[in-house]
Amino acid sequence: xxxxxxxxxxxxxxxxxxxxxxxxxxxxxxxxxxxxxxxxxxxxxxxxxxxxxxxxxxxxxxxxxxxxxxxxxxxxxxxxxxxxxxxxxxxxxxxxxxxxxxxxxxxxxxxxxxxxxxxxxxxxxxxxxxxxxxxxxxxxxxxxxxxxxxxxxxxxxxxxxxxxxxxxxxxxxxxxxxxxxxxxxxxxxxxxxxxxxxxxxxxxxxxxxxxxxxxxxxxxxxxxxxxxxxxxxxxxxxxxxxxxxxxxxxxxxxxxxxxxxxxxxxxxxxxxxxxxxxxxxxxxxxxxxxxxxxxxxxxxxxxxxxxxxxxxxxxxxxxxxxxxxxxxxxxxxxxxxxxxxxxxxxxxxxxxxxxxxxxxxxxxxxxxxxxxxxxxxxxxxxxxxxxxxxxxxxxxxxxxxxxxxxxxxxxxxxxxxxxxxxxxxxxxxxxxxxxxxxxxxxxxxxxxxxxxxxxxxxxxxxxxxxxxxxxxxxxxxxxxxxxxxxxxxxxxxxxxxxxxxxxxxxxxxxxxxxxxxxxxxxxxxxxxxxxxxxxxxxxxxxxxxxxxxxxxxxxxxxxxxxxxxxxxxxxxxxxxxxxxxxxxxxxxxxxxxxxxxxxxxxxxxxxxxxxxxxxxxxxxxxxxxxxxxxx
Amino acid sequence: xxxxxxxxxxxxxxxxxxxxxxxxxxxxxxxxxxxxxxxxxxxxxxxxxxxxxxxxxxxxxxxxxxxxxxxxxxxxxxxxxxxxxxxxxxxxxxxxxxxxxxxxxxxxxxxxxxxxxxxxxxxxxxxxxxxxxxxxxxxxxxxxxxxxxxxxxxxxxxxxxxxxxxxxxxxxxxxxxxxxxxxxxxxxxxxxxxxxxxxxxxxxxxxxxxxxxxxxxxxxxxxxxxxxxxxxxxxxxxxxxxxxxxxxxxxxxxxxxxxxxxxxxxxxxxxxxxxxxxxxxxxxxxxxxxxxxxxxxxxxxxxxxxxxxxxxxxxxxxxxxxxxxxxxxxxxxxxxxxxx
Numbered sequence: 010x011x012x013x014x015x016x017x018x019x020x021x022x023x024x025x026x027x028x029x030x031x032x033x034x035x036x037x038x039x040x041x042x043x044x045x046x047x048x049x050x051x052x053x054x055x056x057x058x059x060x061x062x063x064x065x066x067x068x069x070x071x072x073x074x075x076x077x078x079x080x081x082x083x084x085x086x087x088x089x090x091x092x093x094x095x096x097x098x099x100x101x102x103x104x105x106x107x108x109x110x111x112x113x114x115x116x117x118x119x120x121x122x123x124x125x126x127x128x129x130x131x132x133x134x135x136x137x138x139x140x141x142x143x144x145x146x147x148x149x150x151x152x153x154x155x156x157x158x159x160x161x162x163x164x165x166x167x168x169x170x171x172x173x174x175x176x177x178x179x180x181x182x183x184x185x186x187x188x189x190x191x192x193x194x195x196x197x198x199x200x201x202x203x204x205x206x207x208x209x210x211x212x213x214x215x216x217x218x219x220x221x222x223x224x225x226x227x228x229x230x231x232x233x234x235x236x237x238x239x240x241x242x243x244x245x246x247x248x249x250x251x252x253x254x255x256x257x258x259x260x261x262x263x264x265x266x267x268x269x270x271x272x273x274x275x276x277x278x279x280x281x282x283x284x285x286x287x288x289x290x291x292x293x294x295x296x297x298x299x300x301x302x303x304x305x306x307x308x309x310x311x312x313x314x315x316x317x318x319x320x321x322x323x324x325x326x327x328x329x330x331x332x333x334x335x336x337x338x339x340x341x342x343x344x345x346x347x348x349x350x351x352x353x354x355x356x357x358x359x360x361x362x363x364x365x366x367x368x369x370x371x372x373x374x375x376x377x378x379x380x381x382x383x384x385x386x387x388x389x390x391x392x393x394x395x396x397x398x399x400x401x402x403x404x405x406x407x408x409x410x411x412x413x414x415x416x417x418x419x420x421x422x423x424x425x426x427x428x429x430x431x432x433x434x435x436x437x438x439x440x441x442x443x444x445x446x447x448x449x450x451x452x453x454x455x456x457x458x459x460x461x462x463x464x465x466x467x468x469x470x471x472x473x474x475x476x477x478x479x480x481x482x483x484x485x486x487x488x489x490x491x492x493x494x495x496x497x498x499x500x501x502x503x504x505x506x507x508x509x510x511x512x513x514x515x516x517x518x519x520x521x522x523x524x525x526x527x528x529x530x531x532x533x534x535x536x537x538x539x540x541x542x543x544x545x546x547x548x549x550x551x552x553x554x555x556x557x558x559x560x561x562x563x564x565x566x567x568x569x570x571x572x573x574x575x576x577x578x579x580x581x582x583x584x585x586x587x588x589x590x591x592x593x594x595x596x597x598x599x600x601x602x603x604x605x606x607x608x609x610x611x612x613x614x615x616x617x618x619x620x621x622x623x624x625x626x627x628x629x630x631x632x633x634x635x636x637x638x639x640x
Numbered sequence: 641x642x643x644x645x646x647x648x649x650x651x652x653x654x655x656x657x658x659x660x661x662x663x664x665x666x667x668x669x670x671x672x673x674x675x676x677x678x679x680x681x682x683x684x685x686x687x688x689x690x691x692x693x694x695x696x697x698x699x700x701x702x703x704x705x706x707x708x709x710x711x712x713x714x715x716x717x718x719x720x721x722x723x724x725x726x727x728x729x730x731x732x733x734x735x736x737x738x739x740x741x742x743x744x745x746x747x748x749x750x751x752x753x754x755x756x757x758x759x760x761x762x763x764x765x766x767x768x769x770x771x772x773x774x775x776x777x778x779x780x781x782x783x784x785x786x787x788x789x790x791x792x793x794x795x796x797x798x799x800x801x802x803x804x805x806x807x808x809x810x811x812x813x814x815x816x817x818x819x820x821x822x823x824x825x826x827x828x829x830x831x832x833x834x835x836x837x838x839x840x841x842x843x844x845x846x847x848x849x850x851x852x853x854x855x856x857x858x859x860x861x862x863x864x865x866x867x868x869x870x871x872x873x874x875x876x877x878x879x880x881x882x883x884x885x886x887x888x889x890x891x892x893x894x895x896x897x898x899x900x901x902x903x904x905x906x907x908x909x910x911x912x913x914x915x916x917x918x919x920x921x922x923x924x925x926x927x928x929x930x931x932x933x934x935x936x937x938x939x940x941x942x943x944x945x946x947x948x949x950x951x952x953x954x955x956x957x958x959x960x961x962x963x964x965x966x967x968x969x970x971x972x973x974x975x976x977x978x979x980x
Binding site for chain 1: 778779786791794798930931934939944945946947948950951952953968969970971972973974975976
């Protein structure tokens with residue numbers, strides 16, 4: 010159960026996976042189809058905008074051209090209908106006055122004779138305020154007037170009002186083409202502003218007129234015209250400046266427009282004068298339909314995505330709920346409720362799965378039932394055998410203890426009598442007899458030692474080993490005795506005994522006989538196995554414990570042997586070869602140390618020697634004064 | 641297991657609520673913004689120019705400012721009363737209007753002076769800019785003001801030129817004007833060189849009202865040998881020239897002595913002038929609207945160039961004939977309007 014829960018955190022559920030998959034698939038399809046539709050609409054709209062802008066720009070250019078043409082036509086009509094240069098000054102003033110009244114754009118009219126002398130002048134404003142128009146016509150202008158029949162000057166700014174002006178001039182000729190004079194008009198271009206302002210380009214579109222230098226001539230924002238703003242930085246204006254007047258732009262550009270907003274725009278050059286009409290439509294307005302369609306498509310996609318998501322959740326749940334139920338049932342069965350059965354419903358595949366699952370759990374129940382019965386039977390058999398074995402072991406230990414005791418009693422008698430014989434208690438004995446008696450004693454003692462070991466093991470294994478704990482055991486003295494007897498044993502060996510005994514070593518509370526037995530066993534083992542080098546006996550206090558170590562430079566013990574040397578009745582090959590014996594010393598020592606609440610272990614490198622450590626508590630407060638060792 | 645299902649259900653609900661909230665916010669995003677309603681204070685400083693307001697409003701409507709919907713006008717009219725001008729402008733300041741439209745010249749000057757230190761922009765109309773501390777220059781008016789100028793000196797010169805054409809033998813032209821009116825000096829200064837060149841004497845006559853005009857004219861007549869003392873009366877662009885009582889007084893005198901009275905075309909109680917050179921009042925109002933639009937859209941007024949009003953010539957041919965003045969065909973042809 011816990012495992013299932015943990016896994017559910019790591020992995021996504023089937024319901025979520027199915028729901029997300031259906032949702033993602035739907036969204037991708039909607040996005041792709043919607044995107045293609047929007048792209049197609051955008052392209053179509055772009056073409057439509059281009060066509061519409063071209064038409065509007067052409068209409069705007071026709072209006073501006075018509076304005077200029079109208080002024081020329083008025084002047085030319087006046088010239089054709091009246092022989093102005095030959096007329097009287099009154100007639101000339103009347104005619105020019107009529108022209109002035111005919112169109113507000115004429116600010117000033119001047120008639121020049123063939124020698125460019127001023128014949129008549131009429132002005133809308135004061136005579137003093139207006140400059141001499143004739144002075145504004147240079148030789149190039151005069152040549153153009155004579156050759157081309159029309160002249161229009163570059164735009165200039167009237168200093169008082171800052172309004173843009175142009176000079177327009179037409180020649181007066183005889184019927185034979187002889188040049189008679191020039192009718193010059195100063196035309197205020199601000200009357201063109203209304204034409205431009207009235208051009209409707211969508212809702213927020215606008216038009217403006219620029220000259221070849223990019224100067225703004227007409228625009229609904231007259232302030233910018235009055236300031237003489239140059240807009241050559243605008244994309245379409247730059248195109249106009251860089252292209253000849255015959256070039257016709259056939260598409261629209263998207264750029265930052267004159268009002269600093271993003272626009273689609275185009276321009277139409279006028280040729281005469283060398284101006285261009287630029288039309289701009291805010292990008293948002295131009296592509297409004299596309300934007301609206303895009304918003305609508307986005308909303309539809311969002312709504313459809315939500316529906317797809319909900320549908321995905323519904324379908325996924327419909328598919329996954331029986332599986333989730335099955336999973337729950339499996340989890341509960343795994344938790345021990347083996348009598349549960351999965352609900353058989355849902356899609357046919359799930360029904361088949363649930364049926365198979367129920368069949369499987371039924372078989373499993375049978376198997377588990379049989380298995381438990383067989384395990385119970387086997388367990389009972391094993392318990393019986395274990396009891397038999399324990400009993401046998403008990404009998405063996407009791408037998409060994411009893412036999413050892415029975416063996417020791419006559420053996421002690423034999424040894425006692427042998428000693429008495431050897432010292433001549435029962436009469437004189439010769440040297441040869443003494444020698445035999447000594448060998449007999451030695452063998453007897455060895456036999457007694459073996460019997461004692463066997464007895465100890467038997468006690469240990471039967472749980473009848475007892476420790477006799479005493480206070481104030483001066484281990485230092487005991488160590489000295491051990492060192493002394495060991496030095497005797499090492500007389501014939503090139504082995505040096507080294508001691509590292511802490512002079513401040515405190516008195517211990519322990520079974521001193523058993524502790525001595527342990528230490529003697531370790532030291533005698535070292536003596537047996539060490540042929541040369543050193544044997545070091547270490548005794549140190551470590552907090553509330555004492556550490557004894559016996560370190561030799563003997564053959565060392567392999568890893569495998571280090572595991573078995575503390576097992577009773579087991580000897581390593583080296584042990585058998587070097588010392589023979591029963592192999593009970595170390596197991597007994599281990600049991601005795603552990604009975605004191607201590608620990609014994611070995612650290613050895615084959616070929617370099619061994620280090621046996623014994624760690625014992627200084628006091629035995631937690632140990633009964635008389636306690637049984639544990640087997 | 642059930643906890644996990646509940647948690648999953650809660651997560652689904654959160655997602656659904658989030659998506660619905662996003663859709664609703666998209667759908668409703670265009671519906672929350674309230675359009676700003678601009679408030680414009682109009683100081684109509686001369687009854688004669690009241691149509692400026694109408695021209696202004698008409699053009700503002702065309703530009704998308706619909707009265708009552710996104711703009712309101714507080715039109716305060718008075719007739720050349722400087723003290724009232726100031727209190728009206730102060731009222732606009734107290735109301736924290738978005739813009740003040742002021743006309744003519746003296747009202748514009750008061751509006752400019754009174755709004756100094758506030759952030760309320762002023763747009764003027766029908767105002768002289770010459771020899772008056774109203775703007776820095778036509779291209780960069782400075783401060784927080786812009787507007788439509790009245791081309792006063794040009795108009796004054798043109799009036800004098802036409803008067804000379806109508807009365808070519810005139811030697812003494814009486815020029816009455818409102819005493820202390822700020823733009824008088826610029827008009828007189830513009831005309832003096834022309835008069836001097838033509839050998840004409842301009843008789844300056846500062847007056848306060850019709851009675852003073854009457855008295856001045858009587859005095860002129862009495863002091864003259866031929867009983868007239870002047871050859872023509874030329875009106876300047878000032879309040880007195882559009883005051884009906886003053887027109888009656890001058891018209892009666894001109895008719896009685898058969899001398900031309902002209903400058904501004906005006907009729908009062910059967911008396912009137914024979915010609916007028918002026919700026920189209922309604923057109924001046926219309927020209928003011930785009931400037932106000934730019935200001936309301938955030939452009940500092942002082943950076944918007946001043947626009948010039950358009951002049952036009954009107955001739956009352958009938959009245960000219962009544963007083964025995966011959967109007968040439970040339971002049972009639974130049975006229976934008978001829979009253980027959």
